[in-house]
């Protein structure tokens with residue numbers, strides 16, 4: 001029952017990641033994708049700006065293809081994501097909508113997207129990155145919370161449950177690997193949801209790690225406290241970036257440290273009851289988002305650009 005997943009590369013912020021859609025165009029990529037994983041997540045293709053590019057138009061093309069590919073290859077799918085402050089289309093962010101309109105826009109979106117894949121999605125990241133580092137709700141940059149208040153988060157979970165009663169509904173965020181203000185805020189909100197019978201099933205840590213910082217040694221203890229509430233947990237976007245030396249080639253010591261971070265993340269998840277989904281955010285440096293978003297850093301995935309395997313790949317295989 002354990003799922004090893006990867007994000008399926010595709011698009012990204014268009015100007016930043018100029019390559020075409022690897023999922024449709026790169027056959028060797030697809031071969032590895034089919035062979036090495038039993039779970040897949042859409043890196044971008046189910047986000048608002050991709051799947052709902054105009055108010056009255058959805059574009060399901062690549063998302064449908066990913067779900068079909070997954071079925072054909074015996075893989076489950078994680079849905080990502082429904083309520084987020086980022087990668088929303090301009091028509092939404094710049095639109096001039098009343099509160100009632102915005103509410104029905106979100107409800108319709110969730111019913112439409114979750115409903116379309118009803119029965120095909122194992123876990124949905126319903127709410128993504130709703131808290132700041134200090135554990136406050138994002139009341140300025142998250143359009144939904146800003147315009148409609150925090151109650152909209154519970155509504156999003158309720159609408160998702162109605163649209164697909166079998167999908168497990170998750171909160172997902174970065175920087176919540178350890179016990180800290182942000183993960184504390186999730187724990188408190190989830191307790192409140194449970195008390196109010198709002199349907200929430202899981203809490204997941206993205207785990208975009210960097211060898212610049214120490215490994216979050218309390219990852220397991222943190223996941224445990226969510227598990228103790230009866231929740232599922234998951235690692236959803238693991239990668240381990242590093243500062244690239246002059247010339248761009250990581251040292252053996254860096255690769256060993258990276259392998260250790262990957263492995264400790266996997267071990268923590270394996271040790272926690274209900275942590276049954278472990279996803280890396282892309283498997284090859286060829287399409288990793290890291291060099292685009294973190295200047296001077298890279299080599300964050302388990303395979304080189306030619307799909308040859310790094311120490312991190314081997315260490316994960318040995319642990320499994």
Ligand code: XIL
Pocket residue numbers: 011012013017043044128174206237289
């Ligand atoms: C990233 C993608 O990897 C990029 O291709 C895109 O340009 C920006 O978003 N947290 C998330 C993911 O929840 O959706 C983000 O994915 C990485 C951080």
